[in-house]
Amino acid sequence: xxxxxxxxxxxxxxxxxxxxxxxxxxxxxxxxxxxxxxxxxxxxxxxxxxxxxxxxxxxxxxxxxxxxxxxxxxxxxxxxxxxxxxxxxxxxxxxxxxxxxxxxxxxxxxxxxxxxxxxxxxxxxxxxxxxxxxxxxxxxxxxxxxxxxxxxxxxxxxxxxxxxxxxxxxxxxxxxxxxxxxxxxxxxxxxxxxxxxxxxxxxxxxxxxxxxxxxxxxxxxxxxxxxxxxxxxxxxxxxxxxxxxxxxxxxxxxxxxxxxxxxxxxxxxxxxxxxxxxxxxxxxxxxxxxxxxxxxxxxxxxxxxxxxxxxxxxxxxxxxxxxxxxxxxxxxxxxxxxxxxxxxxxxxxxxxxxxxxxxxxxxxxxxxxxxxxxxxxxxxxxxxxxxxxxxxxxxxxxxxxxxxxxxxxxxxxxxxxxxxxxxxxxxxxxxxxxxxxxxxxxxxxxxxxxxxxxxxxxxxxxxxxxxxxxxxxxxxxxxxxxxxxxxxxxxxxxxxxxxxxxxx
Amino acid sequence: xxxxxxxxxxxxxxxxxxxxxxxxxxxxxxxxxxxxxxxxxxxxxxxxxxxxxxxxxxxxxxxxxxxxxxxxxxxxxxxxxxxxxxxxxxxxxxxxxxxxxx
Amino acid sequence: xxxxxxxxxxxxxxxxxxxxxxxxxxxxxxxxxxxxxxxxxxxxxxxxxxxxxxxxxxxxxxxxxxxxxxxxxxxxxxxxxxxxxxxxxxxxxxxxxxxxxxxxxxxxxxxxxxxxxxxx
Numbered sequence: 001x002x003x004x005x006x007x008x009x010x011x012x013x014x015x016x017x018x019x020x021x022x023x024x025x026x027x028x029x030x031x032x033x034x035x036x037x038x039x040x041x042x043x044x045x046x047x048x049x050x051x052x053x054x055x056x057x058x059x060x061x062x063x064x065x066x067x068x069x070x071x072x073x074x075x076x077x078x079x080x081x082x083x084x085x086x087x088x089x090x091x092x093x094x095x096x097x098x099x100x101x102x103x104x105x106x107x108x109x110x111x112x113x114x115x116x117x118x119x120x121x122x123x124x125x126x127x128x129x130x131x132x133x134x135x136x137x138x139x140x141x142x143x144x145x146x147x148x149x150x151x152x153x154x155x156x157x158x159x160x161x162x163x164x165x166x167x168x169x170x171x172x173x174x175x176x177x178x179x180x181x182x183x184x185x186x187x188x189x190x191x192x193x194x195x196x197x198x199x200x201x202x203x204x205x206x207x208x209x210x211x212x213x214x215x216x217x218x219x220x221x222x223x224x225x226x227x228x229x230x231x232x233x234x235x236x237x238x239x240x241x242x243x244x245x246x247x248x249x250x251x252x253x254x255x256x257x258x259x260x261x262x263x264x265x266x267x268x269x270x271x272x273x274x275x276x277x278x279x280x281x282x283x284x285x286x287x288x289x290x291x292x293x294x295x296x297x298x299x300x301x302x303x304x305x306x307x308x309x310x311x312x313x314x315x316x317x318x319x320x321x322x323x324x325x326x327x328x329x330x331x332x333x334x335x336x337x338x339x340x341x342x343x344x345x346x347x348x349x350x351x352x353x354x355x356x357x358x359x360x361x362x363x364x365x366x367x368x369x370x371x372x373x374x375x376x377x378x379x380x381x382x383x384x385x386x387x388x389x390x391x392x393x394x395x396x397x398x399x400x401x402x403x404x405x406x407x408x409x410x411x412x413x414x415x416x417x418x419x420x421x422x423x424x425x426x427x428x429x430x431x432x433x434x435x436x437x438x439x440x441x442x443x444x445x446x447x448x449x450x451x452x453x454x455x456x457x458x459x460x461x462x463x464x465x466x467x468x469x470x471x472x473x474x475x476x477x478x479x480x481x482x483x484x485x486x487x488x489x490x491x492x493x494x495x496x497x498x499x500x501x502x503x504x
Numbered sequence: 505x506x507x508x509x510x511x512x513x514x515x516x517x518x519x520x521x522x523x524x525x526x527x528x529x530x531x532x533x534x535x536x537x538x539x540x541x542x543x544x545x546x547x548x549x550x551x552x553x554x555x556x557x558x559x560x561x562x563x564x565x566x567x568x569x570x571x572x573x574x575x576x577x578x579x580x581x582x583x584x585x586x587x588x589x590x591x592x593x594x595x596x597x598x599x600x601x602x603x604x605x606x
Numbered sequence: 607x608x609x610x611x612x613x614x615x616x617x618x619x620x621x622x623x624x625x626x627x628x629x630x631x632x633x634x635x636x637x638x639x640x641x642x643x644x645x646x647x648x649x650x651x652x653x654x655x656x657x658x659x660x661x662x663x664x665x666x667x668x669x670x671x672x673x674x675x676x677x678x679x680x681x682x683x684x685x686x687x688x689x690x691x692x693x694x695x696x697x698x699x700x701x702x703x704x705x706x707x708x709x710x711x712x713x714x715x716x717x718x719x720x721x722x723x724x725x726x
Contacts, residue, residue, distance in 0.1 A: 007698045026712050033719045132567050139574045143581050150585050159589045166582050167535055171526050173578070174542035177571060178519055181546050185512075185553035190563045506612065569683045576680040580673045587669055 011068035014075035017058035017083055018123040024050035025116035032109030040107045044098050047112035051091045051119070058083045063494065067129055071191055074129035077494040081347050082126035082262050084491075085354050086255060088477075090119035092358045093251035095470035096365060100247050103370045103462065106152055114144035115251065122259035129270075131180040131190040134263050138176060138227065141259045142169045145252050149244040155372065161243025168226060168236040176223020182216030183271075192271040199272060217272060217286060221264075221293075228260035230327050231296040234320045238308075241316035246368055246375070249312060250361035253319045254354045261326055261350065265343055269333050269497050283423075287334030294331050295431050297324030302435040306442045311364045311375050314442060315357070318401060321439060322353050328432055329416045332423035341422060344492040345415035351488055352408035352481050356400040359474030363394045366463035366471070379458055380449040386457030391450045393475045398443040400478045403436050408481030411488070511552035519545035532586045536579060543575040670722050681710055 012019070028050065032043045058080055065076035093115055101107040121140030128134040146169060150162025184190050186209045187198035202209045225233040241249045273284050301321030308314035326346050333342035367383075368375050384391040400407035413436065420429040463471075481488050518541055525538025547568045554564025688695075688703040695703075717723055 006696065026709060029716050030712060033716065132563070132570055135567075136570055136574065139578065143577060146581055146585060150588060153588050154592050156592060159585070159592060162585050163532065163589050166585050167526070167532065167539075170536070170539045170578050170582060171523075171542075173574075174519075174522070174539055174546065177543065177546045178549070181549040181553065181567070184564060184567065185549065185557070188553075188558050189561070190567060572683055573680050576676055580677045583669065584673060 009070060011066060014061065014064060014066055014068045015073055015127075016061065017054045018120060018127060020057055021050060021054040021087075021116060021123060022120040024053070025113050025120060028116060029110075029113045032113065035109055040101075040109050041098055043109040043112050044094050047116055048091060048094050050116060051087050051094070054123075055084070055087045055091075058087065062491075071193075072130035072133050073124075073127055074192075075127050076496070077491075078262075078265075078343065078347070078497050079123075079127040081492055081495055082258060082350070083123050085258050085347075085351050086119055086122045086126065088473075089251060089254045089258065089354055089358065090115060092362075092470045092473060093247055093255070095466045095473075096247040096250055096358075096362055097245075098466045099464040100245065100365060100462070100467070104152060104245060104372065106245070108151075111148065111151060114148050118142075118144040118148070118251075118255065122255050122262070125259040125266075126262040128263065128266055129192050131184060131192070131195075131267075134267065135173075135177050135180060137259070138223075138263060139173060141256065142173065142227070145169075145248070145256060148248045149240060149252070151248065152245045152372065157243040157372070158245060159243075161240045164236055165240040165244075172223045172226030172233070174223075175219050175226070179216045179219025179221075179223060182212045182219065184216075186210075186212035186216060192266060195271040196273070213272075214285075218289075220267060221286070221289065224260050224264045224267075225293065228257050228264065228323050228326075229320050230293050230323050231300045231320070234297070234301070234323075237320055238313045238316040241319070242310060242312045245372070246312065246361060246365040249316075250358050250365070253315070253361065254350075254357055257319070257323060257326070258350050258354070261330070261346060264330060265333065265346060265497065268330065269339050269343060273334070273339060283336065284334035287331055290327060290331035290334065291425060291428055294324050294327035295428060297321065297327055298431055298435040302438045305439070308442070309377050311367075311377055311380075311446070314377065315360060315364070318439070318442075319357065321435065322349075322357075322401075324435075325349060325413065325416050325432060326353075328420050328425070328428055331428065332416075332419040332425055335423035335425075338419060338423040340496055342419040343497045344489075344495050345412075345419040347492050347495060348415050348488055349412035352400070352412035352478070355408055355474045355477030355481065356397050359393065359471055359478060360397040360401065362467055362471040362474060363390055363397070363463075366390060366460045366467055367458050368462050370461075374458070377446060377449060380446050381453045382455030382457030383450040383460070384457070385455075387460045387463065390460055390463060390471070393471060394450065395447050396475060396478060398446055400482065402440045402443045406479075406482045408478040411481055411485040415489075508552055508556040511548055515545040515548040515552070517545075518542075518548065532589070533583075536582050536586070539582075540575055540579060543571055547571055674717055674722060678710065678714070681706075 024047075028043065028046055031046060032040075035042045061075065062077065062080040065074075067074050094112060097111065097115070101111060118141050121137050121142070121144070124133060124137035125141060128137050146162055146166040149165050150159055152158030153162075180190070183195060186202060187195045189195055189198060199213065202213055222233065226236075229237040241253065244252070268284075268286060272286070298321060301317050301319075301324055305314055305317035305321065308317060326349050329342045329346035329349060332345070333339045335342075364375055366387075367379050380394070383394070396407060400409035403409045403413040413432070417429050417432055420426075420432065522538045522541030522543075522545060525541065526535050529535055529538060550564045550568040550571070554561075554568075558564060684706060685703070688699075688706075692700075
């Protein structure tokens with residue numbers, strides 16, 4: 001007979017940040033029915049209140065760690081740190097959307113509910129300790145994003161973006177879950193630490209189990225690779241990012257990446273680190289693959305970005321390139337002893353990327369016209385004259401994306417390159433530095449357009465009060481992380497993901 | 505008893521057919537059906553592994569149940585998006601949706 | 607060989623499944639008298655010929671029932687084990703099941719208030 005769990009077994013206290021957000025979304029769905037059509041900003045404020053509650057709960061429980069829901073849900077500092085990133089993203093996402101939805105005449109309360117649900121999915125992902133939970137979290141974070149990308153319907157671009165995102169996302173989800181099923185078949189469990197324990201025996205035995213495990217790992221990489229948009233699974237990114245409403249693009253460019261990398265790190269570092277460790281080898285077998293993926297992503301993302309004339313597309317390729325830098329840290333996590341350092345580097349990079357990218361998208365949104373046009377690189381010409389403050393902040397965001405010191409982007413890159421060097425991935429680190437130099441080419445072009453080229457200057461009609469607030473927060477975050485990096489590093493130093501690495 | 509590998513073979517074949525449908529079919533509804541086929545292949549795998557390896561641990565069956573439900577949710581959202589696109593363009597063929605050029 | 611025996615049943619079943627419907631049709635062909643006339647050959651679909659193209663567009667509105675049904679229908683997969691094990695459950699597991707039903711109700715109320723359940 002099965003032991004029926006009691007409420008004490010579930011450790012509900014640890015799950016509060018994620019659960020409160022998910023339940024908050026369900027309640028908001030009902031409350032929104034009573035919000036009059038022309039006052040939907042009430043829904044937005046309620047959503048922000050929900051995010052704030054979750055944020056406070058997350059900070060309060062930051063240093064508690066343990067598992068909940070019978071071992072399927074882990075809460076630790078890794079979760080806490082990522083939840084901070086996810087919740088700030090969601091908060092700024094709501095701020096950016098408030099006036100944008102009005103301008104685009106698509107103001108509906110469901111938008112904020114979907115945003116909360118997607119953020120809840122990302123949070124479940126950051127604390128998933130079981131393949132089933134990873135899968136549910138993956139779909140919970142993606143399905144609302146499909147709808148949000150289509151939110152500008154009947155705008156053709158938006159609908160097309162949603163359909164493309166949906167088809168490729170569902171395809172990738174199927175790959176992921178097929179891989180998860182094979183890993184389950186090889187190890188007989190879906191629990192990540194138990195998979196870790198079972199893998200040792202499989203390596204000793206070899207044979208068909210080994211084959212299942214390798215296939216499963218590969219398919220999981222394909223599935224999550226689609227979500228975080230690494231080469232060769234990146235094709236959807238520019239189209240989807242360009243077509244989706246700009247605040248949605250901002251939200252998903254950071255949130256979906258945070259969620260996807262959370263899942264990737266959890267599965268690869270917690271469950272499969274000792275994977276085929278033969279005598280004398282110090283690295284996981286998947287490291288080679290990740291190395292190649294990271295290198296290809298860095299090169300392709302940065303080079304194709306140069307040719308883009310639309311800022312949203314340019315930022316899409318730039319986001320592919322940044323996925324490459326994070327992938328570099330994940331590859332470094334495959335080396336014995338570097339796993340925790342590399343995990344921290346990936347988290348810091350995500351945080352810096354969050355502030356910078358949300359800010360950059362915020363300014364692209366400010367320049368955009370009501371019908372979604374005028375997001376070209378040329379629309380930045382003369383912005384320094386018409387809106388000097390916005391131009392100055394855009395300069396900082398562009399420098400941070402390039403990785404210039406005193407900005408958050410530099411701190412992120414510093415830690416990622418350091419972990420790659422510590423892991424012995426010297427060629428990869430060199431590729432990273434070189435592609436950063438290439439990236440300066442297209443980032444600086446926007447600065448040149450703003451300051452050095454003569455033009456009328458865009459009135460930046462979209463820079464309404466809330467959009468400005470979001471940009472200020474992103475700007476402050478980027479500079480704070482760049483000038484006082486220890487605020488973030490102190491938080492991340494407590495993150496320990498890999499336990500008992502490389503026991504053999 | 506039928507050995508486990510036969511089930512895995514059927515599942516792999518189904519998965520490949522589904523993947524082929526996604527890649528080769530031009531109709532969005534047919535693509536969606538391909539995705540459903542892939543997810544059902546996963547279910548065959550999960551239930552097969554559960555029955556042959558761990559009949560007392562319900563993880564495999566529970567996983568299959570979740571895959572079912574998520575597949576349905578995905579299909580509902582996907583169909584809604586496809587209908588919305590269809591109303592605009594009178595076409596459900598993704599190739600003809602080419603406002604965004606890659 | 608054990609495998610083959612199990613499959614053999616399916617083979618027999620397959621054969622019978624073909625023979626069963628086709629035998630009567632074939633017998634009827636042999637025995638029945640055939641005297642066609644225009645009235646006999648007319649369409650027997652509620653006695654009325656269709657007017658115009660039969661491939662008409664249904665209103666998109668109808669799909670919404672389909673989609674709502676699709677989503678709510680599969681939720682049964684979670685309620686079924688809960689109902690089967692109902693006698694073994696303590697109060698907490700009972701409450702957990704009800705929490706799930708409340709979440710479903712939440713979605714249903716949303717659909718209802720959005721007039722998605724109106725027949726138009």
